[in-house]
Amino acid sequence: MTKKFTKDHEWVQVDGDVATIGVTDFAQSQLGDVVFVELPEAGRELAQGKEAAVVESVKAASDVYAPVSGTVVEANQALVDDPSMVNSAAEGEGWFFKIQLKDASELDALMDEAAYKAFVEESH
Amino acid sequence: MRYLPLTEADRQSMLEAVRATSVEDLFRDVPKSARLAGPIGGLPNHMGELEVERLLGSMAAKNMPAGSVPSFLGAGAYRHHVPATVDHLVQRGEFLTAYTPYQPEVSQGTLQVLFEFQTQVALLTGMDVANASMYDGATSCAEAVMMANRITRRKKAILSGGLHPHYRDVTTTDARFIGFEAVALPAAPTGGEDLLALVDDKTACVVVQNPDVFGHVRDYTDLAAACQAKGALLIVVVTEALSLGLLTPPGDMGADIVAAEGQSFGNALNFGGPYVGLFTVKDKYVRQMPGRLCGETVDADGRRGFVLTLSTREQHIRREKATSNICTNSGLCALAFSIHVSLLGEAGITQLAQLNHAKAVQMADKLAAVPGVEVLNDGFFNEFTAKLPKPAAAVVEELAKRRILGGVPVSRLYPGEMEDLLLVAVTETNTDADMDAFAAALTEVLA
Amino acid sequence: MSMNNQGRPSAIPAGAVSFDGVTGTVTGNRGLQIEEPLIFEQDSAGRTGVDLPDVPKVASRLGAVKPRAKVGLPGLAEPQVVRHYTRLSQKNYAIDSGFYPLGSCTMKHNPRLNEKMARLPGFSDVHPLQPVSTVQGALELMDQLAHWLKTLTGMAAVTLAPAAGAHGEMCGIMAIRAAHEAKGDSGRTKILVPESAHGTNPATAAACGYSVDSIPATADGRVDLEALKAKLGPDVAGLMLTNPNTCGLFERDIVEIADAVHEAGGYFYCDGANFNAIVGRVRPADLGIDVMHINLHKTFSTPHGGGGPGSGPVVFAESLAPYIPVPYVTHGKDGFALVENAGDGLAFGRMKAFHGQMGMFVRALSYMLSHGADGLWQASGDAVLNANYVMARLEDMMTASFEGPCMHECLFDDRFLKGTGVTTLDMAKALIDEGFHPMTMYFPLVVHGALLIEPTETESKASLDQFVEALRALAERAKSGDVAYFQAAPRLTPRRRLDETAAARKPVLRWTPPVVAEAVAAE
Secondary structure, X not given: OEEEEOOXXXXXXXXXXXXXXXXXXXXXXXHOOEEEEEOOOOOOEEOOOOEEEXXXXXXXXXXXXXXXXXXXXXXXXXXXXXXXXXXXXXXXXXXXXXXXXXXXXXXXXXXXXXXXHHHHHHHO | OOOOOOOXXXXXXXXXXXXOOOOHHHHOOOOHHHEOOOOOOOOOEOXXXXXXHHHHHHHHOOEOOXXXXXXXXXXXXXXXXXXXXXXXXXXXXXXXXXXXXXXXXXXXXXXXXXXXXXXXXXXXXXXXXXXXXXXXXXXXXXXXXXXXXXXXXXXXXXXXXXXXXXXXXXXXXXXXXXXXXXXXXXXXXXXXXOOHHHOOOOEEEEEEEOOOOOOEOOOOHHHHHHHHHOOXXXXXEEOOHHHHHOEOOHHHHOOOEEEEEOOOOOOOOHHHOOOOEEEEEOHHHHHHOOOOOEEEEEEOXXXXXXXXXXXXXXXXXXXXXXXXXXXXXXXXXXHXXXXXXXXXXXXXXXXXXXHHHHHXXXXXXXXXXXXXXXXXXXXXXXXXXXXXXXXXXXXXXXXHHOOOEXXXXXXXXXXXXXXXXXXXXXXXXXXXXXXXXXXXXXXXXXX | OOOOOOOOOOOOOOOOXXXXXXXXXXXXXXXXXXXXXXXXXXXXXXXXXXXXXXXXXXXXXXXXXXXXXXOOOOOOOHHHHHHHHHHHHOOEOOOOOOOOOEOOOOOOOOOHHHHHHHOOHHHHOOOOOOOHHHEHHHHHHHHHHHHHHHHHHOOOEEEOOOOOHHHHHHHHHXXXXXXXXXXXXXXXXXXXXXXXXXXXXXXHHXXXXXXXXXXOEOOOOOEOHHHHHHHOOOOEEEEXXXXXXXXXXXXXXXXXXXXXXXXXXXXXXXXHHHHHHOOOOEOHHHHOOOEEEOOOOOOOOOOOOOOOOOOOOEEEOOXXXXXXXXXXXXXXXXXXXXXXXXXXXXXXXXXXXXXXXXXXXXXXXXXXXXXXXXXXXHHHHHHXXXXXXXXXXXXXXXXXXXXXXXXXXXXXXXXXXXXXXXXXXXXXXXXXXXXXXXXXXXXXXXXXXXXXXOOOOOOOHHHHHHHHHHHHHHHHHHHOOOHHHHHOOOOOOOOOOEOHHHHHHOOOOOOOOHHHHHHHHHO
């Protein structure tokens, strides 16, 4: 199980050929109280770097991009019902959606945890 | 100048404080070639109140106020009696001169009004949720179509031939520039459209009007269900909001979105504006709605209060991804609407709607008795279409010379078409004498 | 020792019961601040605030549709309705009662003469579809307003149709698109918009099917001319620029900007939201602008009304003049005529049900006539002087984002609050307790924690001095580390800070009858 990060503050955790995707704890701290999420429906094809979901706080709306290409297999319905889970458990229960990986090599270009930490510290 | 509080002494001391030699000096970033040397040419200098009143008063005097003569005009704008209370309250400076309620602690008045307005509009249309108003009914209609496009991810709208042609034109103008398809059916003065046959898997919505532009009242229950079965939404347009006091509301017929004109309540004719667009939807579509929304919450002390909410849909946050670019709405017109509806209440609104309908029935009978005139409607609310033996536009001009505003010629709305048709609207403001005068004058003009 | 037990007690008795945990009063009212329930909570069945004639007894003719059973509206008598709205009004801040330093919103005095004129029956009681022969005065008024707007901007044509500023933007961008299409030029897919733009600009461009390309600002708060030139090309339909810009600065390079845009075959759209700074002194046409909307509810004093109605006429240079929406007024052989249908002309369509916001046209013309050419010259001069004065009086205590002179508004950022724990929002909320409406906050986005102040020309020096003193004292207090004071503000308003998170998470957007509400809760 490897966990990777993007510069747009998404995390992706791979288990076999299924990747679980969410936004990072740093991202939720910048967003403030999350009030709404819009997730992709199962079966939707996502291309790497394209808009996949929306996360909204009272004063901001952000797009969540697909860190890797693939087909959506599941969206986190519990998160739709209780968007505050993004704030309480961004990198756990507050995951957004799972996709069936199309090209695992796309993961290679993403950051590991240490690199992401350094990236956040450097740019903020 | 009566609107400028700075004195010459103030200006001098302020210029010293800002270390400038003159006011002109503060404009030094403007390219010299574009700076005027003094007050602009070609316009008069300032005037006192008296002079302005005289000048504008003389222009106003060249018009024929609808209330000064028997008047039967409708077609999307209706002359109703507005209680004195409405304009008195609307002119309170705390409403009139307040800004948009983005700072809720200093705007609870406007916000509570909007919350009540939203509730009144939702109740009247029989829908779940209303927004805090749009510019007018026509822009509401176009926004409803774009919202249906977003919800269904389809890009075709079918516009009934009973839809007000100005509403149709605003929608097709948006279609051209925003990039969706709007299929407008030919005018249908006697109905008989098969809208459902045009619904395919690319159709986002069907737009109908009730009562339609020719005054026909229809039940769209079956159409709503059939559209939804094909994955399309039904949008119902209402141009005479008072009809909602009497007729089965669009929500009960299964409409997905209602786009209406609210001018009939609290707002004067104003030669076409400002009016107030009403916009209501089913609960599940709230986040795709355009425009401002007011919601209930609590303050730091736990007391009930109101705020603008779900604003992430809007342009000031989403910028190029907003659901609409709408910013300003019709706040004060919505307030006038709300006060009038509050005064009417359940009993008043029902009686007022019945009164309008009964008077229209009487007028229809009187006109049908004029030789050569035929009333085309079986069912109507307070407006109907009459077929004349002569071109309606010329008849209306003749009637105006006799100081009667005798309806809207259909050809005004559809140039070159249906020249013998006349739209006649009747409201509580029309007396029996008005109606008799109209029938008599029409008899004379047609003779 | 004798005790005088008569007269007013001098201290609050120890045992005073706080009936209402917040206000200490039984009713929850606080003197002149009176609590007011929803209109729906004051219902009594059958009661009404109108007396109507009896309904004539005729057979109804509703066709296939049944009369509805009930609407569900509450019944109140007239005195209750009057009191309801009067009490609600007293919970609002308003330009009539105080100063609104709202940047880019131009909250100036709303003259009551304008209201009186708009209510003349010859304007207010005229139907939009009356025979043209009966509305010659209304058309004359529209024609006069058009003349003023064209003269003040130096432009060739104007449409009065758009209902508000954002609606005017749509109209302007549609005209640009129509003009490119008429030339057969379909390769232009982009609109350039500076980072500092008002949110409606990118929203409008995107709504009209253009992609939005953002232009960076220079260190002195203006458009980066070189960056702009680098982005211009055959794929650019036009530029949308606010001038004076949203940092309150005049774009010094505007003529070069216009030339560059034109050279690349694009059109130059100017957002006229800040026209108040230059009205009567600078004509936008002389700056190379092709199309601009004008907010009558900003520059020309028509009331904001708690969020509308506005009015957003659009002026066009010769190049775009044929591409306007219907309707418009022309001079015919029998007086004024109204063109309501595009016919074979180049008019691109229709924006609104009827002829535009007539009620606002009357108010705006009433304002223009009152000021005249000389008054407008003085008004824009005073607006700019007032803003520079506020900036000069605050720049030692707060951090101005850019060097002046500014135009009609001045921009500060939150560097002066660094390390204090106090935010821009906190400052604004504390300002409310001092009796002022907050300034525009967190806009424009190009500086951190923006505080944008626009005094307008209708504030007196005394009013500005009081505002400046209040802000200086608050800045001092923030720097002294009194964070708690700010976080609890406002304290003196009808409601304190409201829970916007709760409102957005579980939206309650209408009143529901208690019975239904209980049933829903029980589900």
